[in-house]
Amino acid sequence: MKFLDIGVLSKQSGVPASTLRYYEEIGLIQSVGRHGLRRQFDPPVVTQLALISLGKMAGFSLDDIKGMFAKDGSPQLPRAELHLRADALDEQIRGLERLRDALRHVADCPAETHMECPKFKRLMHFASRLAGTRKG
Amino acid sequence: MKFLDIGVLSKQSGVPASTLRYYEEIGLIQSVGRHGLRRQFDPPVVTQLALISLGKMAGFSLDDIKGMFAKDGSPQLPRAELHLRADALDEQIRGLERLRDALRHVADCPAETHMECPKFKRLMHFASRLAGTRKG
DNA sequence: CTGCCACTTCAAGTCAGCTTGAGGTCAACC
DNA sequence: GGTTGACCTCAAGCTGACTTGAAGTGGCAG
Numbered sequence: 001m002k003f004l005d006i007g008v009l010s011k012q013s014g015v016p017a018s019t020l021r022y023y024e025e026i027g028l029i030q031s032v033g034r035h036g037l038r039r040q041f042d043p044p045v046v047t048q049l050a051l052i053s054l055g056k057m058a059g060f061s062l063d064d065i066k067g068m069f070a071k072d073g074s075p076q077l078p079r080a081e082l083h084l085r086a087d088a089l090d091e092q093i094r095g096l097e098r099l100r101d102a103l104r105h106v107a108d109c110p111a112e113t114h115m116e117c118p119k120f121k122r123l124m125h126f127a128s129r130l131a132g133t134r135k136g
Numbered sequence: 137m138k139f140l141d142i143g144v145l146s147k148q149s150g151v152p153a154s155t156l157r158y159y160e161e162i163g164l165i166q167s168v169g170r171h172g173l174r175r176q177f178d179p180p181v182v183t184q185l186a187l188i189s190l191g192k193m194a195g196f197s198l199d200d201i202k203g204m205f206a207k208d209g210s211p212q213l214p215r216a217e218l219h220l221r222a223d224a225l226d227e228q229i230r231g232l233e234r235l236r237d238a239l240r241h242v243a244d245c246p247a248e249t250h251m252e253c254p255k256f257k258r259l260m261h262f263a264s265r266l267a268g269t270r271k272g
Numbered sequence: 273c274t275g276c277c278a279c280t281t282c283a284a285g286t287c288a289g290c291t292t293g294a295g296g297t298c299a300a301c302c
Numbered sequence: 303g304g305t306t307g308a309c310c311t312c313a314a315g316c317t318g319a320c321t322t323g324a325a326g327t328g329g330c331a332g
Contacts, residue, residue: 007308017309018291026289036298037310047260054235057195057228062289074242082243089236092193093229099190100225106210107218124183143278153279154321162319172328173280198319 003032003040013049028052028066058089098123139168139176149185164188164202194225234259 010017023029024039029048031039048069055065068085070076077085102123109117146153159165160175165184167175184205191201204221206212213221238259245253 022290050260051238054231054238057231058235059193059195079243082239086236086239086243089232089239093232093236095190095193096225096229096232099194100222100229102187102190103218103222103225107215107222124186158320
C-alpha cells in the first residue's frame with residue numbers, strides 16, 4: 001500500500017496526529033481508510049496540509065480554508081472569488097510591508113523620538129488607514 | 137482638556153470600548169485619568185492602536201505587541217531584535233505572496249488538474265518548505 | 273433636581289483551534 | 303500467544319482575545 005499511516009503523515013508534515021484527527025473531524029482532510037484502527041492517508045494530503053498552513057498564515061479560518069479547496073486539495077472557487085481573495089492578500093501584504101518598514105526604520109533612525117519623525121509618522125498614517133480594513 | 141473620552145476614542149479608532157478597557161487591563165494601553173467614571177485617553181493612543189492593529193495583522197500576540205512598544209507607543213526593542221522581527225515579517229510576506237500567486241494562478245490557469253500543473257506544483261513545493269517555519 | 277444614558281465593574285460566557293487524559297484496541301514483534 | 307506501543311474514542315480542558323450581562327454611577331440637559 002502506498003498510503004501514509006497517520007504517524008508517518010504527522011512526521012512528514014510536522015502536523016501533530018491530534019491535529020490531523022481534528023482536521024478530519026471537521027472535514028478539512030480525509031483519510032482513505034484504516035489499517036487496524038490507524039488512519040491511512042493519501043500522499044497528496046501532504047500538499048493539502050501545506051495549503052492549509054499557507055491559508056492559516058494568510059489569516060484565513062479553517063472554515064474559510066475548507067471552503068477554498070475541494071477534498072483532493074485542488075482549489076474550488078470561482079475565478080472572481082479567487083481574485084478577490086488574492087486582492088485581500090495583497091492588501092494584507094501591504095500592511096505587513098508597512099509594519100516591516102516601520103520596524104526597520106526605527107531600528108535605523110537614530111532619532112530619540114520616533115513619534116516626531118516625519119517618516120515614521122507617515123508610516124503610522126498609513127497604518128491608521130489600514131487599521132479598520134481587516135475584519136470589521 | 138484635550139483628552140479623548142473612551143467613547144470618542146472608540147469611534148475614532150474603530151476599536152470597541154470593551155476592547156479598549158481590555159487593552160488597558162492587560163497593560164497594552166493606558167488612560168491618563170477619569171472624567172467622572174469615564175476613562176480619558178491621550179490622543180497618541182490612536183497611533184498606538186494603529187500599531188497594535190498592524191501588529192495583529194502581522195500575527196503577533198497582544199503579549200508580543202506589548203513587549204514591542206513602550207507605553208507611549210514608541211518602539212522599545214534593541215535594533216537587532218527589530219531587524220529579526222522585520223526579517224520574520226519578510227518571510228511571512230513571502231509566504232503570503234506565494235499563496236496569492238497560487239490563487240491567481242489557479243484563477244487563470246485553465247488546466248483541469250492543478251495538481252499536475254508544474255507551476256502550481258512548484259508553488260506548493262515552496263509552500264511545504266514554508267509550512268513548518270512559523271510557530272512550530 | 274430629576275432623569276437619562278454612556279459609561280463603570282466584575283464575573284461569566286464565547287469562539288477558534290487545538291491538546292490532554294482516561295480507558296480501550298490491535299498489528300507486530302519476540 | 304503474550305507484551306508492547308502507537309494508535310483509537312470521547313469528553314473535557316486550555317489559551318487568546320474578546321464580548322456580554324447584571325447591577326451600579328455620575329455628569330449634564332432640561
